[in-house]
Amino acid sequence: HASQSVTIIGLGPMGQAMAAAYLDRGYDVTLWNRTPSRADALVARGATLAPTAEQALSAAELVILSLTDFDAMYAILEPAKDAVAGRTLVNLSSDTPEKARAGARWVAELGGTHLTGGVLCPPPLIGTPDTSTFYSGPREAYDAHRATLEVITGKSDYRGDDQGLAALMYQLNMFIFWPAMVAYWQAVAVAGAHGIQAREIAPYVTENFAGMGHFIDFYASRVDAGNHAGDVDRASMGLASMEHVVHTASDAGVDTAFPAAVHDVFRRVVEAGHGADSFSWAVELLKKR
Ligand code: NDP
Structure with a gap:
């Protein structure tokens, strides 16, 4: 084992689930959170709540950050800067690739090692085998801690040493996830207006997503080849269909x-003269700044 001790900073739903997964495996778990009471249940299970962020950093070589964004990292670690040297900080907080690269530079300047991560599952699935996390940053740090990190999600996907890449891969998933879920809330709202409950349409929605x-x-492969042929769908059909959706x-x-x-x-795809092409031509439209 690279490490049997781990520090977790940030105890939102994710950080709490991660801490619980490490306790389940018998790790020594040290915690710090801005709101200390979020550690109560974990302390009752054997975790240690460090009184300061500095002491949390000192407790383990591997430090996992699970925060709302990278600004929260600076807010927490700025006063504890001197304790960053020699630590490996695995930052599983969501943010832009640029923020991840800048955060990694900041940690490196303090003498620490940074790995960026993007977790692809919700808190209830943390600690289970069929889940995955993107990582990027120094390969040696990933290799050294891989087994310990795979307590969080059973699988990990190392994307290379560019610290921004794990953040990018994570954000690409979020481009799909959040709008897809809002599309679902939209369907639930329309169903509800007709007296149909979410539970009733759940099987059809699940099948749709699958x-x-x-x-x-x-x-x-068509889009990669620049092929937007209208042989299976036409953008003009998509426009008419979306009109029906809006009116419904x-x-x-x-x-x-x-x-x-x-x-x-x-509408913009059709107005650009691509009504007879596939709606995939939207990719070309969206690429334009
Ligand atoms: P939350 O936003 O609920 O957790 C926030 C944590 O960050 C809390 O510990 C909070 O402290 C701390 N925090 C935020 N701002 C500051 C600040 N300025 N100073 C100090 N501490 C701060 O997020 P989750 O736990 O849900 O998720 C953590 C990360 O994981 C996020 O980046 C999220 O995008 C990502 N993620 C979440 C998933 C989910 O389903 N929840 C799924 C996949 C990824 P305090 O308790 O004091 O408020």
Whole structure:
């Protein structure tokens, strides 16, 4: 084992789940959080709450940060700067690739090692085998701590030494996840306006999401080849269909801002003269600054 001790800074739902997973495996777990009471249940299970961030850093070579963003790291570690040297900081906080690179430089200047990470599962799945986390940063640090990090998610996906890459890969997933979930809330709202509950449509929504893999697979190689042929779908059909979606929402008295934004993308594709091409031409539209 590279390490049987681990420090976790940040006890939101994620940090708490990570701490619990390490306690389950018998690790010595040291915690620090701005709001100390969030450590109570974990301390009752044997974790140690450090009185200061500096003491939390000193307690273990491997320090996991699970914070809202990188600004929170500076807020917490600025007063504890002297204790960063010699530590490996695995930052699992979401932020932009640029913020991750700058954060990694800041840690390196203090004599520490930084690894960027992006966790791809919600708190209840932390500590389970079929979950994964992107990592990027120095390969040696990843190799040295891989086994310990795979307590958090059973799998890990090392993307290279550019500290921004794990953040980028994570953000690419978020481009899909958040809007997809808002699309779902939109469908639930429209269903609700018709007296249909979320539970009733859940199987159909699940099937819809499961079927997305077919579309990703089909369009990925076409888009990479610049092929937007309208042989299976036409953007003009997509525009008409999105119009029906917007009108179904407005007829139900439901907010239309979100589907209207999608409708606007389709409209611009058609107005650019690509109504007979696939709606995948939206990629070309979106690339333009
Ligand atoms: P939260 O935003 O709930 O956790 C926030 C943590 O950051 C808390 O410990 C909070 O302290 C601390 N914090 C925030 N701002 C500051 C600050 N200025 N100074 C000091 N501490 C601060 O996030 P989660 O636990 O849900 O997630 C952690 C990270 O993991 C996030 O970056 C999130 O994007 C990512 N993630 C979350 C998933 C989820 O489903 N929850 C899934 C995948 C990734 P305090 O307790 O005092 O408020």
